[in-house]
Amino acid sequence: MSYCKQEGKDRIIFATKEDHEAPSDAELIEDDPNDPYEDPGLILPNGDINWNCPCLGGMASGPCGQQFKDAFSCFHYSKEEVKGSNCVENFRSMQECMQKYPELYPNENDNDSAPSGGADNAPTESTSADSLPTFSPDSTPAATENPAAS
């Protein structure tokens, strides 16, 4: 049985599990997916890659940032049957650059293969996930997920 008490200006409610299982009738405002103020996640409304997405960590801003951007733009817009197969050169130069900075880009073997999956898949997939957190320093949520949207 949920109950509540009042301590001065503060109200305290103790809610049971059953009480909270009932659907909420609180109303939330519907989000506009094209809201220009919102952080857009990895893909911008116009289809471009959001290089400033926190999900990319520091990949687009580091010393190999330009190569990274070239490689993944190429992949993103690739219309080949095997997506990204026309981008081998870009990925190779990216890999070359990354080998020059082993401290920043460890496990360079994982960066070999082009990320599989669709364009929406953030390039931080499970194989390279280990390498990324070591140089993605933000310990903070600057949203990749739009509130209540995704």
Add this chain to the structure above:
Amino acid sequence: MFKCKTVWNKLAPLARASSTLCLQNARKSALRHGRRLEMVQKAQMSSGPAGGGGENTLYYVLIGATCLGTGVYAYRTVSGDKERYNERMIEIGSRPKQGPQAAEAVAKVVTESKEEPVAEEPTLTEPPAEEPLVTEAVVESTETEPAAEAPVTEPIVEASIPEPTVENTIREPVVEASVTEPVAEAPAVAQSEEPLAPVVESEPTPVIIAECVPEASSVSESGKTADSKAAPAAEPVEPTAAPSDVPEHAPYLLIGGGTASFAAARSIRARDPGARVLIVTEESDLPYMRPPLSKELWFSDDPKVIETLRFKQWNGKERSIYFQPPSFYVSPADLAKVENGGVAVLTGRKVVHMDVRGNKVTLSDGAEISYEKCLIATGGVPRNLQVIDRAGEEVMKRTTLFRKIEDFRSLEKISREVKSITIIGGGFLGSELACALGRRSTDVGLEVIQMFPEKGNMGKVLPEYLSNWTTEKVRKEGVSVITDALVKNVTYKNDKLEIKLKDGRLFKTDHIVAAVGLEPSMELAKSAGLEVDSDFGGYRVNAELQARSNIWVAGDAACFYDINLGRRRVEHHDHAVVSGRLAGENMTGASKPYWHQSMFWSDLGPDVGYEAIGIVDSSLPTVGVFAKATAKDTPKAATEQSGTGIRSESETEAVAGALTAETTATPPPIQQEEDYGKGVIFYLRDQVVVGIVLWNVFNRMPIARKIIKDGEQHADLNEVAKLFNIHED
């Protein structure tokens, strides 16, 4: 020179106006009153105000205008000369310095200088005597007289520039002075003139020039600045700092090397390909994150943690507090040349003056850096208690104001050496440090006391019932918590610090940590002419974090307008990241306001952890909705579950859809006797939720963010609480 110029700037329009005016008047009076002109002359004779009248004024204006007109012309020519002179100086200074063997250089210079004087035409008719300020200009103009003279000038100047540091400030004026002499003399006598001149002219000119120079820059080391103004490439500054180390220009200049600055640098680099970003920081460390200094680093098992500053997270993954290793950055000297741009960090340098009109800043060593876009992210310095400030050196030696890496290292060492540490302050930092030290207390036999004026830990943040509950938890961590404690004075007696409270209680301790707030660093406000907020402190900026056209402020120092919550200043890590990113975006043309609400979090030991967002002020009315907590609902479990390190990291670089809630092991259920195990607390302002605390409930921040953003009045907050599924993991 500048004083002169400002005065002139004010007079010039007046001069022009008055000259036009009097010309018009003259014509009118000439046309209308032919004979009136005679009367004007007569009127001049009579000195009485009634007799003189308009005509007198007219005459004075005419004469004045003529004089001023001449002055304008003279000044223009003269200041033009100074620019040419400066350019020449730069050119000379940039040549390899020779020292005493200026002879060879002289030969070179003579051949080169032959081109110069032809172009420079002084045609100065005015006698150089008038104002002392004009002397310098005149001096320069005489340098540029016909070809014969030029070789005289150049070699002297050339010889003087390579000379050692302190000398130079006197040397150059002397050089300039000496030039007035050899106007008629033959060029061959060049070198020998130097010793003569200083004897005669060394006094007046350097004084004059020294006067002028401080006007030009408000930097304390005016001498050095003078040099840097006249010949930036020559930089006759300390031999220690390689002058070429400081770039002269940075397209993106970030003042301050903390979290906000790094976030901005990253944002700029992501959005502007090939951007060249220069971070200037007072600290000797590269940018690092602050939260682990009072949390994770203390819980590390690694004995070398003080050097490496790496910490192992709950899930075993290790990382450094530094955002990036040194190889990420380019050196400041290479910044202008590196192909794809980069981020350079200039450590150990403080920006002491900002010239907004000229778009440049001056560093503590006198170097100047011009910029196109500038970010001020200077953060703040810890506040100290007045009683400690006044207590004398012995007390100050035993007090830590905790903020930086060096403070962590020193406190860590001290915690292993002393018997008792007292933390003054009951907010985030104080409570976290108390818990961290409390943990150690049992291992090393350390007494940990925490004292603060509030009734409980986080008394200004959490509602009273929760603050009390938290205080009990902190006590369980081994901390002796003293509430309602106002420190009256602190003395050093018998090798111990004695803290006397207002109510008479006395505490003896070995070391004090003061965690009583942050004072935002506003030193640049004056020179930059930036607005400072009187309510919250900090630089006042708009919703897009902009202070002026090319100046943004982010992080702890920014008092900004939050569209949802009103004007505020936030001192949390995530805010530094969010605002730094936003500033970086706006510096690269985004024009976006502060919209994504930043959050903050705190862990007080393994049992108490919370995340919060918005305005979380205990003076606001609150509604708290709680469920009973199980062992799974602790910070430790949250990190294990999401497979990431720092708990809040799970919200950030998370790949869309990659997070799956899998509990790897079921921890044994712990009997929860407390009522406030987990829940959500809403902070209300005019019945609108402006702040939310997620109490031992994790990974729900997006929902909280959404509710704050909506800014709606909800009739039943229990219904809103249902959205959080607090009973589930």
